[in-house]
Amino acid sequence: MGYNLFRTKEVTGVFKKKLTDFKNSLGEAVRQGKNIPFADNDINYVLKLQNERLKEKGVDLQTDIYARDESGKKFISGQNWKDAHYDSTVCFSWCGVKRIAKINGRRRYTDNRKSVIYETITDVVSGAHPDNDPCNCPNCGMASTVAGLQEGCSYCGTKFQMDDLFPKVSSYYFLDDAGMTTKEFWLGYLVFFFIALIGLYILCISLRPEVFLPQNLIRNKGALIGIILGLPAASFLGGYLLYVYFIFIRMIVKLILSAGKMGTAGSRRAFESRMKRVSPEFSFEYFTSKALSLIKTAVYSKNEQDLLFYTGEKLDPKMKDIIDLNYGGALGVKSFQDEGDQVKVVTKAYFDVLYAKENKVYYRNQVFSATFKRRTDLPVNLNFSMSRIMCPTCGSSFDATKNKNCPYCGNPYEITTDDWALVELRYK
Numbered sequence: 498m499g500y501n502l503f504r505t506k507e508v509t510g511v512f513k514k515k516l517t518d519f520k521n522s523l524g525e526a527v528r529q530g531k532n533i534p535f536a537d538n539d540i541n542y543v544l545k546l547q548n549e550r551l552k553e554k555g556v557d558l559q560t561d562i563y564a565r566d567e568s569g570k571k572f573i574s575g576q577n578w579k580d581a582h583y584d585s586t587v588c589f590s591w592c593g594v595k596r597i598a599k600i601n602g603r604r605r606y607t608d609n610r611k612s613v614i615y616e617t618i619t620d621v622v623s624g625a626h627p628d629n630d631p632c633n634c635p636n637c638g639m640a641s642t643v644a645g646l647q648e649g650c651s652y653c654g655t656k657f658q659m660d661d662l663f664p665k666v667s668s669y670y671f672l673d674d675a676g677m678t679t680k681e682f683w684l685g686y687l688v689f690f691f692i693a694l695i696g697l698y699i700l701c702i703s704l705r706p707e708v709f710l711p712q713n714l715i716r717n718k719g720a721l722i723g724i725i726l727g728l729p730a731a732s733f734l735g736g737y738l739l740y741v742y743f744i745f746i747r748m749i750v751k752l753i754l755s756a757g758k759m760g761t762a763g764s765r766r767a768f769e770s771r772m773k774r775v776s777p778e779f780s781f782e783y784f785t786s787k788a789l790s791l792i793k794t795a796v797y798s799k800n801e802q803d804l805l806f807y808t809g810e811k812l813d814p815k816m817k818d819i820i821d822l823n824y825g826g827a828l829g830v831k832s833f834q835d836e837g838d839q840v841k842v843v844t845k846a847y848f849d850v851l852y853a854k855e856n857k858v859y860y861r862n863q864v865f866s867a868t869f870k871r872r873t874d875l876p877v878n879l880n881f882s883m884s885r886i887m888c889p890t891c892g893s894s895f896d897a898t899k900n901k902n903c904p905y906c907g908n909p910y911e912i913t914t915d916d917w918a919l920v921e922l923r924y925k
């Protein structure tokens with residue numbers, strides 16, 4: 498993602514509290530379909546759809562996000578983007594993610610991965626007064642405005658302070674962590690120490706079997722003492738060299754794999770600069786979080802063709818067996834085209850997927866081809882949310898995840914006037 502290590506810093510205060518609370522609430526939100534009050538409505542909507550999918554498949558998915566060491570209690574801030582009203586920062590924290598999937602009380606799948614959780618936190622720019630900006634009630638999800646919620650939600654009556662509404666978590670994903678904690682490093686070293694120990698002893702035997710075979714060693718005290726002292730000392734160094742070599746090779750393999758994932762860096766740069774002409778605040782990081790949210794919503798929905806932002810064909814039925822969908826670390830731009838006042842971008846998205854089918858739960862790495870479309874004559878609205886559309890005809894707010902037409906004036910609403918539409922989603 499190109500983080501500048503010299504500009505990163507640890508997150509503190511209310512930001513840290515909301516990021517940490519989000520991380521701690523996520524497992525139960527997936528399992529029970531609970532609303533996370535300080536998360537964006539679009540996240541809650543996807544979590545609700547995922548929970549419905551789990552129920553429909555009869556799967557009890559337990560997700561435990563835990564700290565692997567002290568660094569798991571911190572959040573570090575990374576990339577940042579802003580417009581006149583909102584300021585978003587990607588923050589990350591090291592963690593472990595343990596998943597257990599049960600069907601009828603029987604364990605069908607379990608894994609435990611070293612991860613990094615990335616959360617985007619969005620705040621109001623100080624001095625900006627977004628009073629009339631649409632905002633959903635964190636309690637009941639009713640479409641309202643920032644000022645309206647401070648007076649009290651018209652549906653459930655809950656009153657909110659600005660601190661309840663902002664900052665809020667506006668997207669999240671997990672990536673596998675290639676790094677190691679100190680404990681993991683020493684455990685790995687211990688394994689390589691024993692490999693070296695056994696390897697060196699076998700080498701000794703093959704060179705001088707008359708001395709080093711166990712039955713011969715017992716008779717030769719000098720050689721026995723020599724090997725008891727010498728072998729561990731040699732393995733201490735030999736194991737270290739092997740271990741460093743292993744880590745190096747693994748890193749090279751990962752680099753080669755991820756280079757293939759990113760698509761051509763040139764097309765990504767060209768796409769980014771094309772979008773910056775529409776909106777100078779556009780960033781690829783922002784686009785990635787948007788794209789992930791749309792793909793997840795389409796995959797988890799019962800019928801994607803009811804969704805306002807989805808204009809493609811019926812999805813591959815296999816996608817409706819997906820019970821957990823995690824970003825696999827890369828959204829590559831394959832190509833993009835300008836078509837009149839619209840831009841169309843073809844991406845390759847990598848995901849780690851859990852499927853549930855016929856009482857089985859299984860894991861796959863999958864690549865999706867996802868194509869997005871948007872108008873190029875209108876700037877990007879960084880606080881845009883599908884669940885609180887402002888009708889361009891009558892100005893009312895409504896939830897576009899449920900309505901394709903404005904429920905007040907009845908006019909059809911065209912998603913590309915405000916945001917990205919997903920025009921195709923298929924397996925690669």
Ligand SMILES: [Zn+2]
Pocket residue numbers: 634635636637638639650651652653654655
């Ligand atoms: Zn409410």
Ligand SMILES: [Zn+2]
Pocket residue numbers: 888889890891892893903904905906907908
């Ligand atoms: Zn309307």
